Amino acid sequence: MGRRVWSDSKVVELLPSFVLAADEVWRLQNDSDPECTFFRRSTRGSDEAVKGSMQGIYVFAPSGKLLARRNTNSAPAVAELLESGLDAWDELPEAERGLADRALVAPGFRWEHSYPEDGLVLRRTARDLPADGDPHAEAGGRFNRDAIWFSADEARAFFADGPVVGQRHALPEGVTQRFSLLALVDNVGGQTVPYHATEDVNSELWTDVVGIDGELVSLAIHGRTGADAKGPWLFAPDHNWAPPVDRAWPHSISTTALGSATYDLAAQRFVDFELLALGERAGRTVNQARRDPAAGGVGFYCELAPPTWRVPPTFIDVYDVPWVAEPE
Amino acid sequence: MIQLSLLLVLALTNASPEEYKAPLPTAENRAAWQAYIAPTADEVRHESIAWWPSFSDGVLAAEDAGKPLLFWAMNGHPLGCT
Numbered sequence: 001m002g003r004r005v006w007s008d009s010k011v012v013e014l015l016p017s018f019v020l021a022a023d024e025v026w027r028l029q030n031d032s033d034p035e036c037t038f039f040r041r042s043t044r045g046s047d048e049a050v051k052g053s054m055q056g057i058y059v060f061a062p063s064g065k066l067l068a069r070r071n072t073n074s075a076p077a078v079a080e081l082l083e084s085g086l087d088a089w090d091e092l093p094e095a096e097r098g099l100a101d102r103a104l105v106a107p108g109f110r111w112e113h114s115y116p117e118d119g120l121v122l123r124r125t126a127r128d129l130p131a132d133g134d135p136h137a138e139a140g141g142r143f144n145r146d147a148i149w150f151s152a153d154e155a156r157a158f159f160a161d162g163p164v165v166g167q168r169h170a171l172p173e174g175v176t177q178r179f180s181l182l183a184l185v186d187n188v189g190g191q192t193v194p195y196h197a198t199e200d201v202n203s204e205l206w207t208d209v210v211g212i213d214g215e216l217v218s219l220a221i222h223g224r225t226g227a228d229a230k231g232p233w234l235f236a237p238d239h240n241w242a243p244p245v246d247r248a249w250p251h252s253i254s255t256t257a258l259g260s261a262t263y264d265l266a267a268q269r270f271v272d273f274e275l276l277a278l279g280e281r282a283g284r285t286v287n288q289a290r291r292d293p294a295a296g297g298v299g300f301y302c303e304l305a306p307p308t309w310r311v312p313p314t315f316i317d318v319y320d321v322p323w324v325a326e327p328e
Numbered sequence: 329m330i331q332l333s334l335l336l337v338l339a340l341t342n343a344s345p346e347e348y349k350a351p352l353p354t355a356e357n358r359a360a361w362q363a364y365i366a367p368t369a370d371e372v373r374h375e376s377i378a379w380w381p382s383f384s385d386g387v388l389a390a391e392d393a394g395k396p397l398l399f400w401a402m403n404g405h406p407l408g409c410t
Contacts, residue, residue, distance in 0.1 A: 003406070006374035015377065018398035021386020022379040024408075025401035035384040058399040062391035082398065089396040099391040105384040112381070127365045133351045135360035143367050146409040191404050258353035276358050276365075278350045287403075297350040301365040310381060311408035 008075035014082040018059070025054050033108025042066050059085025061092055062099040109327040111312035116323065120155035120270050122148040123305035126188045129278065129297030144190070147305065147313040148183045150175065151323045155270060159263065163209045163217050171205040171223075174321070179205065179277075180225035182315040184255050184300050186281040192251075192288040193241045194315045196234035201226030205257060215266040221259035221275055228252040229283075240317060243286035249293075255279030255300065275302040379407060 005011055028039040029050040037047045042064035044050060056071035057078060068085035070077060089097075099105070115121070124146045130137040160169045180203035181195040205223035212218070231250045233242050243249075259275030277300040284293035316324060353361060380386040383399060390397035404410035 003371070003374045006377060007370060015398070017395065019386055019390040019393050019395050020377060020379045020398050020400075021383060021389070022381065022400040022402075022406040023383045023386075024403070024405040026403060028383060028401065035382075038387070039383055053403055055402050058397075058401065060387070060390070060397045060399060062387055062397060064387075067396060085396060085398070097394075099387060102388060102391070105387045107382065107384045110382065125365055125367060129350060130364075135351075135357055135364045137364070139364050139368070143365070143371065144409050145407070187409055191409055256350070256352050258355075258358055274362065276353045276362050278353050278361060280348050280350050295348045297348060299350075299361060299365045301362050309407070311405045314404060314409040 002073035005073065005075045005078045008079065010079040011075055011082065014079060014086070017086055018082070029054050031108070033106070034103065035105050035107040038064055038105045043069070057081060059088070061089065061097045063097055064099070064104075065092065065096055067092070109325070111316045111324070112310050114149075114316070114324040115310050115312070116149050116151050118152040118269065120150040120152075120158075120273065121305040121307075121309075122150075122183075122273060122275075122302045123309060124148055124183055124300055124302045126186070126298060126300050128188050129299050131297075133297070142189055144187050145311075146183060146187065147309070147311050148178060148302065149313055149316065149319075149324075150178070151321070152268065154321075155263075156268070158221075158261065158270075159207050159209060159217060159219055163212060165209050165212055167209045169207050169209075171207070176203050176205045176223070176225070178319070179203070179257075180227050182313065182318065183302075184225050184253065184257075184277050184279070185227070186251070186253055186285075186298055187288055187314070188298060189290055190288040191314060192285040193229075193233075193243060194235070194318045195227035195229055198234060199227050199229050201228050201252075201254065203227075207261075210260075215264055216271070217263045217265060219261045219263065221257065221261060223257050224255065225257060225277065225279075226252075226254035235318070241315075247286040249284055249286070251281070251283030251285055251293075253279060253281040253298070255298075259302070270304065273302070273304045276300070277302075375407065381405075381407070 028036050059068040067088035070081045127143040203225040207219040210220045233248045255277035257277040262272040264271045281298045282295040284290045400406050402410045
């Protein structure tokens with residue numbers, strides 16, 4: 001669904017009449033906590049899990065009464081949807097508007113609960129590179145965001161204890177592979193599947209201490225990442241991300257990374273972080289079916305995320321670290 | 329000579345896209361590539377809108393505000409990777 005509909009002047013004009021929320025729909029379709037069953041009862045009149053996708057734009061009364069719904073990339077169609085939703089709201093009797101009990105929408109497990117308050121949260125943007133290799137070309141086509149989360153201990157592991165200028169430090173394998181297997185992956189055109197640890201190809205990232213100013217440690221970041229999936233799915237067969245056997249296609253990626261960061265020893269957190277990675281990708285995956293899976297260039301830009309942006313990483317469910325709580 | 333030309337033609341026609349080589353990031357081109365990859369203000373206009381980050385947060389806020397809820401749902405969080 002196009003993000004650009006939210007720039008349309010007619011749509012923007014209508015937004016103040018609503019409270020706005022956005023969320024990932026797979027969980028709402030499948031999980032069994034009150035928030036998810038409330039969503040399904042409101043949209044389908046049933047608690048049953050839903051196959052397929054319920055992507056779309058919805059207008060609800062807080063009671064759960066569905067007022068309008070549509071899945072469209074068309075701004076005029078969204079404006080029409082919002083107007084029809086407001087009309088339905090106006091006609092809805094007062095007694096049918098309100099939420100009967102706040103517990104009805106109480107979320108159970110959410111990955112956001114593991115947000116690393118004292119750690120490092122990066123916002124990653126991915127975009128295809130221009131064929132002519134000119135960074136001054138006008139950027140076009142799709143881009144995609146994703147989050148990368150590190151605990152406070154993992155963030156501190158970006159450099160050694162007792163930093164001195166000139167010190168080189170290899171990032172721990174788990175930190176490096178969070179980039180190579182889960183974050184610097186080709187999801188420009190839509191969600192992909194995670195790489196398994198055994199599919200990492202010689203990834204190595206390291207930092208050089210390039211300056212120390214009081215409590216501020218300046219780092220240069222260098223290295224390369226690579227991953228190569230031959231095809232067969234290597235995680236558990238019933239894993240959330242498991243593709244159908246006949247669509248477990250080969251795909252690969254490799255990047256060269258360059259960046260800089262500043263860590264505040266007093267605050268015990270990064271106060272600046274930028275990482276650029278440019279590379280080659282090939283193949284496609286079930287969720288990210290490129291029309292042309294031939295090899296091409298892909299670029300990644302990672303920066304400190306705004307503190308209000310708490311969207312969990314797509315592959316948080318394969319982080320496999322103790323500080324990320326797992327669903328029961 | 330003919331043999332060389334043939335080899336050249338074969339090499340060109342068989343040039344696999346897998347031989348694509350990405351540019352290397354350098355201190356000189358880093359800012360330009362970061363600017364290329366980062367979305368424009370128009371591309372991320374939706375991020376400047378005050379979305380509640382979950383369905384439940386939205387329902388409760390709509391209840392408190394006495395307004396209808398506009399809910400945007402996607403495969404993958406609309407404000408993240410979709």
